[in-house]
Amino acid sequence: MANPHVTRERIDQEVRAALATTLRIEADTIEMEQSIINDLGATSIDFLDINFRLEQVFGIQLASQLLLDHVEEELGEGTAIDRDNKITAGAAALLKEQFGPDAPIDAGMYADEIPAFVTAGSIATAVEKILDHLADACTCGASEWKSEDGAKVVCGACGAEAVYPDGDELTKGWIHDVQREKQLFAVS
Amino acid sequence: MANLEGKIAWVTGSSRGIGRAIALRLARDGADIAIHGRSEGGASRAHAEEAAEAVRALGRRAIxxxxxxxxxxxxxxxxxxxEEGLGGLDLVVLNAARAPFKETPRLLERDLRMLVDTNLLGHVFCVQKALPLMEQRGGGSIVFISSLGSRYMNPQYPLGPMKAAMEAMVRQWAEELREKGVGANAICAGLVxxxxYKTLRRIWPELSGLPDEAFVTPEEVADVTAFLCGADAAAISGQTLIVDRGLSNRILRAPTTE
Known part of the structure; x- marks a missing residue:
């Protein structure tokens, strides 16, 4: 159920703009497959700025922490990251679901290496996944969504901004769905 | 203006934010500066180099x-x-902090250990290692940067209790280190x-609507830090100065969104 009011091109464009402003680089030099950390020089703190800008533009809330932190909160400490700060086999498999099957992620990698897999494209996908959850109808009952700027969606009847599920909630739900289906994590 | 001519200052967590403002203020008052960031490479190193360059532009040495x-x-x-780069140490500003923003039920054991290791033990390590250098130069000053979280509840802010412990630690140091000529005080900063803040405004959306008067600038925190580092503050010992533009006075009249 894609969001017909916001195109992927628009999302990519806004991700480039957010990266360019935060990292003080030229937007048109950014490739969507570039690592935010390794190729563009971002630090973990920069993620806050990048996300904040995108949240303002699209009227969404992105996930506030990394996937493996969510896993550990949902399924228990040690399920995704072991005592040596290395990722488990289940965590590696889940990360491949997120970053694609070809991502060079293996069990035993240090958890600190994972943020480097975040790319401009993976951020855009995270935005897109939230936008795809546009409700069928506004709380006023009308099904007349429209967008004038191609980013914020508003109700054509009452003018209210569309409310999307929060990125943290979607991530948690996804973790439980994958766990139910594939049993990646040994939960005691 | 504090006269810090000839002093050497180490400011932890000074590649950006409050720490950077403190480094620049102490430099303006005459001190040479050690900029300190956690990671050795990447953008944070670039920020640290940039801060060091800004110190040098003020005519002071920086590493x-x-x-x-x-x-x-x-x-x-x-x-x-x-010691190698600047030749000693007089002033230690303990500004670095690292913490997850989470409510207690969500805190993992590794979150808790990181909280304590960084925000409590870390500062003690800094003082233990810096002391011999300070003693060699006849003493010095320690300033710890605390926050209102030490005494008021902030949402999802487990750093608050660490700040409270550190304010008590500073009192301890003031007494223990006096005979070595080393003074210790803290600044309890308001909203900066x-x-x-970028994380806090997400957890606490009302923050975005607060009027400007509710906020303190990094430079204002830096001004008070310079004062506490200088001779004019010699009689202040083991104290925590609240620098919050009166925000914490207003229990019954919190600044509200207009």
């Missing part, structure tokens, strides 16, 4: 040191680099728009 304050060996290496 960049790195290391996780939660690790005593890395603190030792940073202090050794300061730095990087951690």
């Amino acid at each position: 960049c040191v790195s290391g996780d304050i939660a690790r005593k060996d890395e603190v030792g290496a940073a202090v050794a680099a300061i 728009k730095t990087d951690s």
Whole structure:
């Protein structure tokens, strides 16, 4: 159920703009497959700025922490990251679901290496996944969504901004769905 | 203006935010500066270099040191680099902090250990390693940067209790280190728009609507730090000064969204 009011091109464009402003680089030099950390020089703190800008533009809330932190909160400490700060086999498999099957992620990698897999494209996908959850109808009952700027969606009847599920909630739900289906994590 | 001519200052967490403002203010008052950031490479190193360059533009010496304050060996290496690069140490500003924003039920064991290791033990390591250098130069000053979270509840802010412990630690140091000529005080800063504010405004959306009068600037925190580092503050010992534009006075009249 894609969001017909916001195109992927628009999302990519806004991700480039957010990266360019935060990292003080030229937007048109950014490739969507570039690592935010390794190729563009971002630090973990920069993620806050990048996300904040995108949240303002699209009227969404992105996930506030990394996937493996969510896993550990949902399924228990040690399920995704072991005592040596290395990722488990289940965590590696889940990360491949997120970053694609070809991502060079293996069990035993240090958890600190994972943020480097975040790319401009993976951020855009995270935005897109939230936008795809546009409700069928506004709380006023009308099904007349429209967008004038191609980013914020508003109700054509009452003018209210569309409310999307929060990125943290979607991530948690996804973790439980994958766990139910594939049993990646040994939960005691 | 505090006269810090000839002094050498180490400011932890000074590649950006409040720490950077403190480094620049102390430099303006005459001190040479060791800029300290946790990671050795990447953009944060670039920020540290940029801060050091800004200090040099003020006509003072500056070096960049790195290391996780939660690790005593890395603190030792940073202090050794300061001794080698700047020749000693008089002023230590404990500004670095690192914490998850989570409510207690969500805190993992590793979150808790990081909280304590960095925000409590880390500062003690810094003082332990810096002391011999300060003593060699006849004493000095320690300023710890605390926050209102030490005494008021902030949402999802487990750093608050660490700040409270540190305010007590500073009192301890003031008495223990007096005979070595080393003074210790803390600043309890109010709301400051730095990087951690970016997380806070997400957890606490009302913050975005607060009027400007509710906020303190990094430079204002830096001004008070310079004062506490200087001779004019010699009679202030083991205290925590609240620098919040009166925000915490207003229990019954919190600044509200207009």
